[in-house]
Amino acid sequence: MPETIKKPTKASKTTKPRGKAYAPAKNPITPKKMGRPSNYDPEIARIICEQLSEGIPLRQICRENEGFPAWRTVYDWMGRDPELSASIARARDIGYDAIAEECLHIADNQTITERVTETEDPKTKAILRSVIRSDDVNARRLQVETRLKLLAKFHPTKYGDKLGLHGVEGAAAIKTEDANANKFLEVIRNMEMSKRAG
Numbered sequence: 087m088p089e090t091i092k093k094p095t096k097a098s099k100t101t102k103p104r105g106k107a108y109a110p111a112k113n114p115i116t117p118k119k120m121g122r123p124s125n126y127d128p129e130i131a132r133i134i135c136e137q138l139s140e141g142i143p144l145r146q147i148c149r150e151n152e153g154f155p156a157w158r159t160v161y162d163w164m165g166r167d168p169e170l171s172a173s174i175a176r177a178r179d180i181g182y183d184a185i186a187e188e189c190l191h192i193a194d195n196q197t198i199t200e201r202v203t204e205t206e207d208p209k210t211k212a213i214l215r216s217v218i219r220s221d222d223v224n225a226r227r228l229q230v231e232t233r234l235k236l237l238a239k240f241h242p243t244k245y246g247d248k249l250g251l252h253g254v255e256g257a258a259a260i261k262t263e264d265a266n267a268n269k270f271l272e273v274i275r276n277m278e279m280s281k282r283a284g
Contacts, residue, residue, distance in 0.1 A: 124159050131170055134160060138177035141184035182241050189230045196221040 134154075137147045148157045155163075164171040199222040205214050237245035 124155060124162075126163050126167070130154055131160075131163065131173070135173050135177040138174060139180040139184065141181040141188060144174075179241070182237055182245065185233050185237055186245070189233050192226050192229050192233075197226050198222075199225070 130153075133151070134144070134147055138144060144160060145157045148154045148160065160174075164174060198219055201218045201220070203216050203218070205216075206212070207214055234245070238247065
């Protein structure tokens with residue numbers, strides 16, 4: 087008797103259970119957190135204040151020190167902690183003086199640069215190389231001016247060029263009067279009074 091071959095049956099489609107929310111199986115392995123730390127660390131905050139007081143910008147501190155948070159995170163810390171915000175403000179104020187001292191150092195010390203020029207001798211076709219060593223005054227001037235302009239923006243009352251008229255803090259604003267305008271008004275009043283009288 088010949089053997090009968092059974093045809094394979096079609097696989098039945100799995101259906102979602104009715105009345106229950108369908109959720110895929112959860113992965114038991116929790117992913118590792120990526121990026122810089124965002125939790126407040128008092129030791130990192132102390133180091134940031136120290137380096138700010140030396141005139142190093144906050145972004146540079148966060149970028150160059152391994153394990154430090156992003157600069158935005160430091161601003162978040164400052165928003166949550168007024169004491170940290172005051173400490174960073176004091177450190178920055180001290181850092182501005184450090185930048186001003188750096189300007190004096192740059193102005194007083196020469197920056198020797200070498201400029202190499204190569205020319206070809208038309209007769210012998212040999213290449214002649216000359217080295218000129220000199221103080222790069224323009225580079226030093228640019229460094230000093232850049233720092234001074236930044237200081238004027240950071241702390242205009244201390245390092246700015248503009249002179250302002252300021253009253254005592256908490257007191258009424260200083261009033262200025264034009265003496266000539268007052269005299270002119272008095273002359274007009276006297277003229278009107280003399281017309282009425284006469």
